[in-house]
Amino acid sequence: MEDILNDFYDSPVPASRLKRWLASFIDYLFCFLLTGIIQYFLDGRPIHGEIGMFDLEGLVRIGMLLIPWLLLLPGIETINDGKTFGKAFFKIKAIKSDGSKIDFGRSIVRHLLDCIDFLPLAGILGLALTTNNKKAQRLGDRVAQTMVIDASK
Template sequence: MAETDVEECGVGIRGVALAVDSVVWFAFLFVAVYAVGFVTGDVQVTGASADAELSGLAAQVAFLLWLVLSIEYHVLLEYRYGQTIGKYLVAIRVVAADGGDLSLRAATVRNALRLVDVLPVFYLVGIVSVVASDRKQRLGDRVADTVVVRP
C-alpha cells in the first residue's frame, strides 16, 4: 500500500471507532464479572435475572480478566485483519508505518501501551500525542511504528 493511497486518521474518526469498540469492552466486562461470579459463587439468580456482586480478590480477578480480554480483542483483530469492529465500521485500519501489514509484535505493543494512552483521564495522553504527531500517531503507534489510516 503506497503512502499516497491513504489518509492518516486523527482523533475524531478514531474516537468514533473507539466508541463502537467500547460496546465490545462492556460485553467483555459482563463476561468477566459473571464468569468470576459463577466460579466464586457470587452470582444470585432470582427468577429471570442474575446479579453478581464481586468484592475484594474476586473483583480484582474480574477486572484483570476484563483488561486481558479487551486488550487481546484489539491485538488479535488488528493483527489478523488490521482493524477492530469499530475500525471496520468507520473504514479505518492499522498498518505498519511503512504501509505493510501489522506484525503480532506491533499489534501487541501498540495495544499494551493503550493503558498509558488512556491516562490520566479518558485518553488524554493518546489524544495529545495524536494531535502533536506529524503522522497522527498515539504513543502506542509511535513505539510500535504503526499508523491508523483510511484506505
C-alpha cells in the same frame, strides 16, 4: 510507494482524530461488555486459594479484565487486516509505518500503551499527541512504529 512518472510519494492518509476516538470508544465498550459477561458467569462460583501472597480470586478478576483487552483487540486487528470492530465501522485501519500489514506483536505494543493514550482523561493525551505530528501517531503508534489510516481512500 514511489510514482516514477510523477516523482512523488503516495503516502497513506492518516485517519481523522474523531474517527479514531469513536472507534476506540466502540472497541472499549465491546471489551467492557465482554468482561461484564465473563464476570457475570464467574460470580456466584467459589474461587478459593492463594498463590504466594496473592489470592486466586484477585488474580482471576484481574485476568478477566486483561484478557479481552490485551488479546481480543490485537487478535482481531491482526486477523482483520488492521481493523478492530470500531475501526471497521469507521473504515480506518492500523498499519506499520512503512505501509505494510500490522502483525500481532506490534498490535500488542500499540494496545499496551492504550492505558496512557486513551484511559486517563478520556483520551486527551492521545489526542494531543496525534495533533502534534505529521502521521497523527499517538504514543502507542510511535513505540510500535504503526499508524492509523483512512481505509476508504
